[in-house]
Each structure stands twice: as C-alpha cells, then as structure tokens.
Amino acid sequence: MARSANAKPLPLLALSVGFIVIWLIAAAFPFIWTTWGSFKVEPDFFSRSDWTNAITGTQTIRQTGAPFTGAGYEGAWIQQEFWKSVINTAIVTLSVVVISLTLGTLGGYALARSGYRYTFWILIAALIFRAMPHVTLVSGYLLPFFELGIWGYLPTTIIVLVAINQPFTLWMLHSFFLSIPKDLDESAMVDGCTRFQAFRLAVIPVMWPGVVTTGLFSFLLAYNDFTVTSMLLTQENQTMVPKISSFLGSTQAEGKVMYAVAAVVSAIAPLFVLVLFFQRQIVSGLTAGAVKG
C-alpha cells in the first residue's frame, strides 16, 4: 500500500539511480584501478603514450612475458622488507585495541553509572581532547621522550595511541552503557555483589556488541595513524603507513614507484576484509553518537 503511494515517477528514479551509480564509481573505482595496476609494470600504470596500456598491459607483456606481474609485491615485501612493518602494525593495533578497550569499558561504565557533576566535566574534557590535532600532542611528547630515552620503541607508541584513543572510547562506551538498564547491575548488588562483581557477572556478559563496535574504531585509529607512528618510531620499528610514506622519498627517484603501489594495495586489503565482515557494526557505531548525543 505504502509502496504504491511512494512509487516514483520514472525521471526521478533514473536521476537517483544515475547519481548513486556515479557515486559508486567515485568511491570504488580508485581502489579497483590501483589494485589492478599494482600487477603491472610502471610504464603501464603510469603510461606516457596511451592510458589503455594499463588495461591491456602492453609493456608488462613486453618486459615480463605475462599480462600480470608480482614484481611490485616482491620488491616491496622482500627487498624493502615491508613484512617487518606488517608485523609491527599487527603488534601495535592488537595491543592498542586490547588496552584501550580494557580501560575504556571500566571508565565508560563508571561514567554511565555515576550521577555526580564531575562526570560531565570528564566528558567535556574528553571532547576537547578528542578535538586536539594529534600533531600538537606529538610536538609535546617529542622532547620529553628524547630526554627520558623512550623515543622510538613500540610500547611508547602503543600507550600514546591508547591515550589518544581514550576520549572517543569513553564517549562511545559511556553512551552504550547508558543503554544497558541500571536494574541489571543494581539487582545484582542487592543480591550481595560488590560493584566490581556486579560489573563482572551482570554487565560483562551483555556488553559485547558495544565493545566490538568500539573495538573496530580503535582498530581503525591505530591502523590508520600516520602522525604518531611516523614521528615516534625509529626506522626499523616503523609500521605500515609511515613505511609507505618513506617509500615515496627513497624509491620514487629510482623508478620503483610500483613498490609503493603494491604496498598501498597490501595495506588496503585488510581494511577491505574488515568492512566486508563488520559493515553492520561500523554503520551502527557511526550512528551511535549521532542518535544519542
């Protein structure tokens, strides 16, 4: 019934479908194109003569004998030791997610259950911290870290990323815990639990949807960070994103830009998988703040 009343006139339908198609091309084509191009040689992907070379792979066939080549990946992963950065990224992101969720659930739970005025000030301070450009914080760390001799190590970077992530985690989990009925843990306390036991036995079993969503965003922050990791890590401890940016300086001159292209595609692939599996959680996480605040 509602459907027939909502049926659109044909021109409007065509317009909106056309618009969505254009948007989809704009959103997806760059990634598809770069993934495709990463299996070609440089004169194809950056073709001076004819852009269709990138599709047909004319130069790739001439140079390697096949229309696709893994030379870029081999150069990046083995020659330039990109695999080391991948391991570093895995360590950093995993630690950041685990630590910031642990701290964040405890803090967010307390903020949601305490009725005192100071919770407001903590949340406001967190909002201001959330807005701080990361590079201003980094310029505050650099000198003290040099002095203390803790600059350049992975644990330093992990704890810094946890701290930068904390305001967002607190806000997210605070609003998530508000949506869990108070009665749940309060009845547990009436039954004789302490506050912490009530949290452990009554709240933890039902909090996983909110924690998973928040964890996804912590993961993205740590994985996507360039500012902190590029300034606080030594060359050998670099994670993927600063490693890719250092490729640009050193390899572009040597005509090895395809290494950077291959590394970029390698770094996008996990994100692609992440969206594929967690699309629903990402969407609900993005909207959680909007609907509640």
Add this chain to the structure above:
Amino acid sequence: MPHKTFLAFILPSLIVMLLFVALPIASVVYQSLFIEHEQIMTEVENCGPFGCTVERRVDSQAMEALRSEQPAGRFNGLGTYFNSGHLAFERIGQIWDRTETWGDFIDQVMNLPFYKALIFTLAYTFIVTPCVIVLGFFIALGVNAIPGLIKGPVIFFSLLPMIVTPLIGSLVLYWMIDSRGIIGSALQVIFNDPTLSLKASPTLTWVTLFVYGIWHSAPFAFVVFYAGLQGVPRDTMESAMVDGASRWERVRFVTIPYLLPLATFIALMQLMDNFRVFEPIVGFSAEANATSLSYLIYSDLRGSDSPLFASAAATSVLTTIGVIILLMPVLIRTWRDFNRKA
C-alpha cells in the same frame, strides 16, 4: 555510585589521558616559551705553512653540556609567538604601511607561513564540511530509494573512501591524477591541453585537496543520514502526503527538519577532523602550494637537521586556541543542556 568506586573504575583511563594528552599540552605551552640555545663559539688557531689563522667554531662540547642542562633551550617569553614564522605582527605592520589596496595587503600577508597555513586550514574546514553534509544527504536519499537487495553492496563500496587510511587514500588519488595517470591524462584530453597538471598551480592543488576531503568524508555523512532516514516518522510523512505535499515539499518540510540534529552532529565531527587536515598534504605532496597548521608543526619537527621544538610548540598552542574557539558554541550548548537536566 560512591566516589571511591567511581575513582577505582576510571583511574586507569584518567591516568593515561592525563599523562599523554593533558601533560603534553602543558609541555607544549612550556616549550613554546623557550628557544634553541645560541651557538657557543670558540676561537681556534690554525697554524699552517702560510702562517696562522684564527677560526671561530661552534664549541660542540660546551653546547652538549648546555643542552643536557637545559633541554628546552633558553627562556624567550612570548618571543616565538610574535616572530615572522608565527603571528608576525611587526611584518604585518610593515605590509600595512607599504601596501595601497586591500588585495595587495592580503596577498602579502598570505605569504607569511603562519597565515598561509591558517587560511588554507580555515578554507578547507569551511568548504569541505558543508559540501560533505550536502553530498552525504543526497547519497542517503538515493540509497534509500533503491531496492533492498543491492543496498548492502552499495553501502559496502560507499564506506571504502572513509575507512581507508587517509594517507593511503590520498596516494591512490594522487597516482591517478598524475599527468601519466588515468584521471590526469583524461583531463588533458577533455581540456585539450597536454601541459595541464593538477599539481602545478596553487588553485588547482587547493581544489584537488578539497575534492579529496569531500570524497573521504562524504561516506560518514551518508551513513549517519541514512540511519536517520530509517526513523523519519511515517505518520508525519503520510499526513503530509494527504495534505497534498509534493515529493520535494515532503523532503523539504518533513525529512530535512527531522535530520537537522544529525546535520549538527556531522558538522561538529567534521569541523574537528577537518581542522587538523594533514595527511592529504603529505599524500598529495602539496606542501609547496598548500600547508595547514598541522603540517607546519610536522615540518618544524621533521624538516631540518634538529627539530625546532620552540617553533612547533608555539604553532601547537595557537592551533589549540583555534580548536577551543571552534568548539566554543558546542561547549556552551552542552553546558546549558546539562544544567537543564540537573
């Protein structure tokens, strides 16, 4: 919840934030009041076959000792804030005296590094944010209208520009707009100008960065609006239909007012994120034509042989002030809401 329990729960989180967010802000303020030590010179006599010459050299040993004693440098007060690399009031005064027209004045002020960065940052923030909201809204309307079966894949691809690392996303586009890349060569054909390059002129670089910013953030606005559209009250919509509202009037008088609070939320998040624009400038190698406040700090810390802590710190403090001014309306509103509730 009693104070003690509250503290026990929130303490770890609070300590981390105090140590690594609040303390660095204090450290930045402190560092900005100091400046690098002056070079300590010693005179060394070089005697060769053609007589002796006296040479002045930097006494590295004494410098080392001084640096370890006072790592932040020597006290400089607010000097760094007013030098030509930052607020440059003296230079602005000179330019004011020298120039005849407003256009000239603005042109010359734009050449001062701090103002150049500030103007780009503000332009980026206030151009990208509204465009993101508008584009996101139309994508949400469009996606809402398509059949349910293909919605999933459409949302999947729409999320990609936002999820992908900003630096990597900008590199992907940078390679495509290269004059040998697909978009770059397509533009050359369209405008029939084989020398056209998006990297060469400042205006085109700015436009490229704005387009990147919109592309990167539109999915966020889209997702929020799309979720909002699911909750537009059916009754209001139907009564508007009964009253004979056209399709556009229904969007204008029912949907948009309903989504307005969401638009405020998106605007707030976008203002915060766009004000710290940084990665695209690195990704697009645009620093010659466009720098942001964040980029200025980065280049002070990375650019020269030894990091310019004082200069970076002064820019950081000015940026922080900018953030607070930007957030002021929100803070005041939250304060009022909270008081009303209490």
